[in-house]
Amino acid sequence: LKEPYSPTLSELAVVRPFRFLAPSAFPKDLDLIKHNPKPIGTGAYMFADSKLGVSDTLHKNPHYWDKERYKGIYYDEIILKVIFDPSAKIAALRSGQIDMIYGYDQIPLEIFKNMQKSKHFATYLSPPLHSVNLVINSASPAFTLTNAQSSTLLRQSLGYAIDKQRLVRAVYGGIQESANHIFYQSTPSAQKNKEERAIQESLAFLRTLADSVDSHLHQKGIEILFSGDNPAHKMMAEIIQSDLKALGIKVRLSASEPSIYRNRLLKGAFDMAFSETWGAPYEPLSMLYSMLIPSHIDFAAQSGLSTKTAIDEGIRKLIVLNPSSPTFDALLDNVINMLETSGVYVPLTYQKNKAITHPKIKGIKMGVVGYEVPFWEFYEEAK
Structure with missing residues (x-):
């Protein structure tokens, strides 16, 4: 310190x-x-x-x-x-x-x-200060397609289908900011252009998926789980439900008592749920370290990823590495990039x-x- x-x-x-x-x-x-x-x-x-x-x-x-x-x-x-x-x-x-x-x-x-x-x-x-994310459970049958690449694309596509600007206006009256990253950071313009192209490709993927009779999303629908004592999360769930409905995806909302909500997150008994990062001074290392054990939503949500082992190995290397090391920043960027490209986390807002x-x-x-x-x-x- x-x-x-x-x-x-x-x-x-x-x-x-x-x-x-x-x-x-x-x-x-x-x-x-x-x-x-x-x-x-x-x-x-x-x-x-x-x-x-x-x-x-x-x-x-x-x-x-x-x-x-x-x-x-x-x-x-x-x-x-x-x-x-x-x-x-x-x-x-x-x-x-x-x-x-x-x-x-x-x-x-x-x-x-x-x-x-x-x-x-x-x-x-x-x-x-910190971010609010919609977390998609990679181990849920609802998001498991024929191969890991298609499953990842599905999760990413669902995130791109959410109108974050509308969500911020409706839920927070515009006083919060829409988020593009798990942790608060600036986004280079080249990355923004890349994201715009990815959005269009992902939405096209979802529309194609809507025509598939084998899709869990359209046969059984998906559940968004939230704690019943959090009105902001309830409002966000309703907006996300509306956005996905426009693509033919059935979404049911499920409010849960706080202790039951936490237990379901730890057990991985959810399709989608909300999570908030911890803010300074806990980001990113303290939060990344918590992902190694089933102490929060992250361990269960990542358990279905083919990259889970690589993510865990990267985190373990980070927490023993001196931040002044010339390899620290590159390793940190790589870990966060694996998390963001997995589609498990859909950043929604930056909280003030x-x-x-x-x-x-x-x-x-x-x-x-x-x-x-x-x-x-x-x-x-x-x-």
Whole structure:
């Protein structure tokens, strides 16, 4: 790391209790659960108090390594309030009970767009943070044709049939970006031209396939599985269903309870489902590493690929290779290219973080790390 790591509250107290732990904090028997050492952290704030289901409180860290850069003008105390209902969040903001709502999944689209028009509040959008992909299960009988090449072309063709621009407008009101890659990156114009030709060839392939009485897609149809508590994924599934129907492909939508949804993904019991990448600092290496074991959707979705062994070998070489090595970038590009050309992943959107605040708060910067809220940047001007 180039500078000391500043863990967020969720990382300290909820999601991952110890991502980094000083050697002095490890008990002799290494039983962290029994001893439960208290996190200290090196960030601008220290964990002070927690009231389950109500709030968490952070206090300014007097020993923060970089406190002089901001001349100490950032807030002395941060109180994170737990408010589940979107309307209640806005009501609390309007009444002054809270000063900020922060997070791409914390603010419904319509509320955010309405607040953009308000003169009494400020709204912010971050750069793209991570991607939302439609994942096609390569081991599903629905996508298994006579040979691996035809199966790959089928998956690629389905991806090209989706109108991503319409999807972004309908689901996200245009505030997110349509995606062309699993991980957020720029696309050279030559590659864009190549993709345009591939789109036309793939759609022609799908129309030819529609005339085949042996196609699973037209006899039995395919299923798009999504978690029932995710309205954005439901809307995307409906749009994809419409796009594929125009090509004569039957698609049925299946909402599932979150825990059942995850189990089906791990077992590979799906045709199509949604997946989100992890964003910085986990992309691409941490996410690629997770593909080696059945811990997420990726392992099952890739299990039917003839290139699965080559993909896994490439990932294993990457994670032990020094990023400064002259072969690192080429190997990384090759692994990602194998994943993208497999047709398993259909990039849909690049997600951006959102925030709504009172105008009195200054110094707000929307970073590129989705799980980080840079409280140490925020301050109010002296009256």
